[in-house]
Amino acid sequence: MILTPSMTGIASPDPLQHAFKVKSAPHAGRSGSRPVFLEPQQWHQWWQQPSQATERALYIHIPFCRKRCTFCNFFENGTNPERISRYIKNLTQQLHIAADTPLAQSRGFNTVYVGGGTPTDISSDEVKQLGEAISRFPLVDNAEVTLEGRLNGFDDDKWHNATANGFNRFSFGVQSFDTQVRQAAGRFDDKDFLLNRLQQLSQHPSASIVIDLIFGLPGQTLDVWQQDLQAVIDSGVHGVDLYQLIGLSGTRIEHAREKGKILGTALSEFQADSQTRAKMYASGANHFEAQNWQRLSSCHWRRDSRERSVYNSLAKSGIEILPFGAGAGGSIHGHGCMNGRDLKKWHQAHDEVTSPNELIANDSIATEPMANAPVQVPGMLMSPNPSASLDAIFKRGLDGGKLNLSLLPSAMALHLSPLFSAWQNNGLAELVQDQLTLTLAGRFWNVNMQTGLFEFLAENPLTSETSSQQTHSVHAIAS
Structure with a gap:
């Protein structure tokens, strides 16, 4: 089990000021998409x-x-x-x-x-x-x-x-x-x-x-x-x-x-x-x-x-967000998407649609009119995040100051217990039964804590067997 100060914070008489060195990012996240x-x-x-x-x-x-x-x-x-x-x-x-x-x-x-x-x-x-x-x-x-x-x-x-x-x-x-x-x-x-x-x-x-x-x-x-x-x-x-x-x-x-x-x-x-x-x-x-x-x-x-x-x-709950405009971000059918910021290229994509009745062709087979869908503008699409439902629970809970552990698969809650105990020992959270409640210090450092949680999971991955249990449980929660 790997635990580092960037995951847990450090023990301090004043965790509000000293649990972490500095907040270096506005949001937390982890990879998993391509x-x-x-x-x-x-x-x-x-x-x-x-x-x-x-x-x-x-x-x-x-x-x-x-x-x-x-x-x-x-x-x-x-x-x-x-x-x-x-x-x-x-x-x-x-x-x-x-x-x-x-x-x-x-x-x-x-x-x-x-x-x-x-x-x-x-x-x-x-x-x-x-x-x-x-x-x-x-x-x-x-x-x-x-x-x-x-x-x-x-x-x-x-x-x-x-x-x-x-x-x-x-x-x-x-x-x-x-x-x-x-x-x-x-x-x-x-x-x-x-x-x-x-x-x-x-x-x-x-x-x-x-x-x-x-x-x-x-x-x-x-x-x-x-x-x-x-x-x-x-x-x-x-x-x-x-x-x-x-x-x-x-x-x-x-x-x-x-x-x-x-x-x-x-x-x-x-x-x-x-x-x-x-x-x-x-x-x-x-x-x-x-x-x-x-x-x-x-x-x-x-x-x-x-x-x-x-x-x-x-x-923060991973909902579907349809994005419009240069620089807009969101998600469609589970795929993360970010429209490019270049205004010239954004306009060019619109200008290239010469007519509302222009047909989209694939291997010479015409389909429905372009007017039945908004213009596909330059940008980036990402594959669905396999941990999206679980990550949404973490982000929503920690951002709100209360993480309900009963929403997590039991194997995941148990796997994270050393991290949660370290947070409690360092004055960042209080763990009572199935609820982790952030202290004032924890709320101030919550982005660092989210980042630390994702780092913990990267350094201490679940086994394939427990991962399967996790996926099944998360799907059950989402449905």
Whole structure:
């Protein structure tokens, strides 16, 4: 049995600050899939097959931003009205085609997420077009439909067109309310504007208003962070995500750090280390829970029940997610898929479809019209993950802070017991009967713990006999 500190963390009087050295990735995962190539005819056939998923989502990507923030490493395309107009035209056309396919119509969609980029940079009329295209899909009753973006430029016309055309949840990247920290991070607008606008939007009788905060930004002292937390309460929003700043390559913050500089404010070059970020997380969790906010995951809290965070919750459960747009990711018929980010190639794929009546031919045998399936754009497809159902249990449980061991095959739960015991000994979790509950420290380090769990399984694989038992049990759970 191999156990390493990267799996278990280390024993420490203060596991919140010292169980692991640093959080180095936003998400955890493990390999098990391989790239696959799909012929155009096969792609077309996929969209003629009913879905077997019990829960589903749409993800729609808008890859444009007016400005690159200092903490961002995935800036794709500068905002340009003409480029956006062309993109939305092609995107909505493909949504219309996809919505009428047997794959889309076979089962309802629980949630829709329009992300980016900055989706709110599109025009008011384009918000309406997008909402109308989404409405063509069979959405379940009370489906959550989220529009992501920023408050800057999200005027009343966009707001009214969004709420009138099916959007009922809005996620705004605030990151910090402090004006100087925001300016240093490359954000628009000051604290007063943000508070006033959020207070206005939060008065809507049913829409959920959610914001993101990042802790650990340059110049964001502990005092500034405390003010950020209070501003969330004062803003009237219905939910908040607290994300730790991670030193990802390619960001302006990392480029400056490599040169020995800090992109701080005029008042402070304070840069929180991992231990200080742990304190920031703890103060955030304690602040909201003292205000009777409910924790839905390790990083998300809500003021009241209108905020459900359906997409974020289900996405961790390995559900089917149909992706649309350059840079969109999801899964179709169990195959992971990621559309390429190159906007030129994405448009080229659409332009190559010369007519809605163009036929797909294979060995001179014509099949159904291309119009019966959305365009197959450049990207990557992966074979089904053989451990997908099991991994979903791990991710959903650890992200939520409670892993129900009765959902695991008995052989797997027993196999993992040394790891769970180590987590308990190191102050990261409490194991009571069939439930592993993460401590505050465990919730802060939950991505490291997920990564450690997958590392444990890679280094300590089950035997073929117990693997067979595992597969049978997981299929039984899924059915």
